[in-house]
Amino acid sequence: MKRLILGLAFAGILLGPSVYSRLTKPKIVDSIEESNSKQSEVLDRYGLWFKESGKQSGIEYRHTPPSVDQRLAHIEPQIASMGAAVSVVDFDRDGWNDLYVSNSSPGSLNRLYRNQQDGTFQDVAAEMGLADLNVPGTGACMGSIWADYDNDGFEDVCIYKWGRPELYHNDQGKRFTRVTDSAGLPDWVNAGCATWFDYDSDGFVDLFIAGYWPEDVRLESLEHTRIMPESFEYAGNGGRNWLLRNTGNASFVDVTEEAGVTSTMWTLAVVAADFNEDGATDLFLANDYGVSELYLNEAYAKGHRLREVGKEAGIGNAPKSGMNAAVGDVLNQGKLAIYETNISEEGVLIQGNNLWFPMQDTKLEFQNMASVMGVELGGWSFGAQFGDLNNDGNLDLYLTNGYVSGDPATTYWYDFSEITGGHSQIISDAKNWPEMKGRSLSGHQHKRVWLNDGIGGFTEVGQAIGITDTFDGRAIVLADLQNRGSLDVVVANQSGPLLLYRNQIQSGKHWIEFELEGTESNRSAIGARVSVYWNGQRQLQELVAASGYAAQNQRRLHFGLGPADVVKKVSILWPSGHEQIINGPAVDTIHHIREGS
Template identity: 30%
Template sequence: MLLFLTDNVKAETLLFTSLIVLSCTGTPSVAETALRFTDQTQQAGIHFKHTNGASEEKYLPETMGAGGLFFDYNNDGHLDIYLVNSGTLSPASEFHRHPNDMNVLYRNKGDGRFIDATVEAGLQQNHGYGMGCLAADYDNDGDADLYLTNFGRNQLYRNNGDGTFTDVTSHAGVGDGKWSVSASFGDFNLDGHLDLYVANYLDYQLETAHACFLEGVHIYCGPHEYPGARDTLYRNNGDGTFTDVTTRAGVRNAGKGLGVLFTDYNNDGYPDIFVANDAVPDFLYQNNKDGTFTDVATPAGVAYNSEGRATASMGIAAGDYDNDGVQDLFVTNFSLEINSLFHNDNDGFYTMTTFEAGLADASFSKLGFGTQFIDADNNGSLELFVANGHVWDNVSEVTPSLSYRQQCQIFGNTGTGQFTDLFETAGRFFKRSVVARGVAIGDYNNDGAADILVTCCGEPPILLRNDSQVHNYVKIRLVGTESNRDSIGAKVWIRTDEMTLFREVTCGGSYASGSERTLLFGIGAQKTIQSIEVKWQSGHTQTLDFSNTEGPVNETIYITENQSSVLQKD
């Protein structure tokens, strides 16, 4: 059955207007941009400050955290927020967090405000120095479970379905124990159970950490000072436990992973794995369809930048920015490098198009972390958000032209393969400098416009409400039956009279953070859609034909795998 939930369309009067022009090919282009975001952190009741424990010793983990998450943990239809904290590091004693340094779960009250629900949800015990978080229904019971990455042992919390969680890390066997930053869920063997890939960073021990200096200035060490840590691939056994299949699957390369995402880059129906590595070549593990992978990053064109150099890759965004029906990749890098936009040529190869897309100069002085594609105005073209902040708190002493706190960026999509920096008009936040790390995208107030959560190192997060003049949309939530219940890996096409839009359901990417998995399709001025097509990981394809009806515009649709297309509106 398909359940239609009607969302309230935004009725606010906005300051900016927009003109959307449809070319003869049906590709939307932005003639005049109307993006606007407003910081609602305090008004929404988010009273949180990340503690990194910055010390004179400059332990490297202090400058690398932390992430955040949009997810609906209690299935009430409103996105909740989870924020990761870190604490203080000391080699002299076993790590313990102060009670004020715990991670926080904020429950959405449904009126634009949040309330701290950490204790009532049973999430007050955090055992490591926090890095990232991710949510997915690993046990297919209908609610979102929570995975935390740490400098130290990771944690898996099973959602009990009653608003509480239980720590099942030991039983599930996914504690890892390395320095983990990001993770991604995906069903690599198509058995209907979500597997887990954990990106691990460096083999770093506080007891043996050493000081680093550049031009006489004591700085946080770079990744070249320490060996990389091997990532971990866990296969879901379907009984609440996981098995480490890293060696068996052929993903034993010792990189220096910071970002990771399951995504089907070659459209063969099997999820592949892209890993963003810091200062060593990135990985693109192609799924061999037999439980093993082969790293094809170099021949595919994503291991290095266009100059043949490994970059300090941090975060990952995946999306079809030029509406040609395949997922492209965007990777954030270190300052005095440029970020990498990899166009998927749909033949197993990528082309780096950062310069052609107008993204090179804007990123040269920035140090990027989290990033996501977002259709901020629902015109059918994906904009690009980048969170920036340096890792050296004294970088200006080394390079006066650089700063520790930096401005985040949002780039408008022209619809011609190019982007434009919108910092002058997108809102006050984009003129403010922060030490940003994670990025999550989600419509927390259910108004049909995608909002943004930005997490920071040693600073409060920022909740950006999308106040843009948005156009029509269709939101789609998939429920798998043969496929994993979260439908991660499923592909969806929406067709209107003027455009065809493509999305893939993913879980991970960005940096140490997780976004809403309900798919938001902006369809511009279109008031009807022709069809929705879903290709499930099970191999089934469902097509909903709306050619003789108005179709579900400005509504949220639930599509259940293999069930008849009976429509019911609430």
């Protein structure tokens, strides 16, 4: 949500005719017709092919949106436009990735799809105790994040909501027990996102939850309608953040104030990674209606305090509509870039997505390279993930999009523009927002799959390789669902089905995967940095919890190797600070690595 309208003529004047033409006419070399080519031809040309196979895999699911107060009925499609979420976890430790899917309407059930190891899934959420999370009066589920918070070897789960966040303990993969109250979680958070990271480096993961709506808002039953952002560019009246320190004794303590993460932005995505490479995990927040934030963890200098450095780092200057946060070493230089999604609507609004690329010097500074590298325009963009989809040794980028798919013959954009220039008193009151009347707002959009050429550019090939849906996409995850060394794609769509795109990769491409287990570090190894060296190349990946929008990828780290069948060495920098070197590991293999062994 956010929206600063630029009329077509004004945008042309503001940006200049050549720049505006470039922004509104992205280079897409592959037409829809090419997507109907024979599979073998597509494999020869692009190196991969996707086939949607959700129903064939036993996944029968359709997301239902949150319920809202009748006083919001005129803009309900916008207010209730979030909640479709998916995360990947091996909850029973059988070595196969499972899926947890969040629903949002009152009384609706979440799904826990257990991998049957034969290409199919079975929903076991009810028997595991993770189905009934949308109880009326407790809020609407927005997503889930997994980590082993007590280091017992099994992944536990926090389900964050526009409402009461929930924490469930994994009882040896046989059942989940609700421990929300005893763990000390807050009573209510209108959460936009959440993640796990070991902010104080004590070997236990801590919990960060970022608010979206102000914390006193109950969307199902409003006290008043003054709940909207006070500005389309610099809104600071959103939800509060929560940083909950893990005591190591099955409980959490609120350290938000002392840690310094007290902003009240409209946060939709978070990723925790060590951006300045000092051994402490930092936070990047993608904010709607404003600028992004970057918090550097000064654990070794200031006693576990996080300092906001967005402006000085170059990412906190231009307000946009941040909806995604994912990291990747896109040029195989051992540096993590950040991909943040925003809005692009031809002839109306060109914000453009951001690819925050770290400069190669000692100062922490990022530059937006999205336009230069060809990943700027993605429609009304939501979730996106980096991953080597064709196993050629370079990280590709999958993006989903589409806001509200109403009547395709009508548009809400121009009526919506009436409020964008209004005073904060007008903007912040929902009753002043124009009625949608079933119209479309950046709906029915085609997804983007950008293949990385390895020399600084990406090419969009989505429709050509089988990605043809136009649902309102939200969360997307990447996971090797059949343990065959290729990343499949799962997409959660708002008020739509869960899609599972099986990935077929051209033969002759090698790969290697690592499943890490911390000992001195947290058991989930969140924060570990793995560098793989092969054929004169190096690629860095950091193991994170939340990634993208309302999503969590597989815990395993996947590296494509192209035609190379030998890996020289692997370096693992554990969160504890210890480095572990593995020389000549076997390729086309999933390696389980225990810290120190």
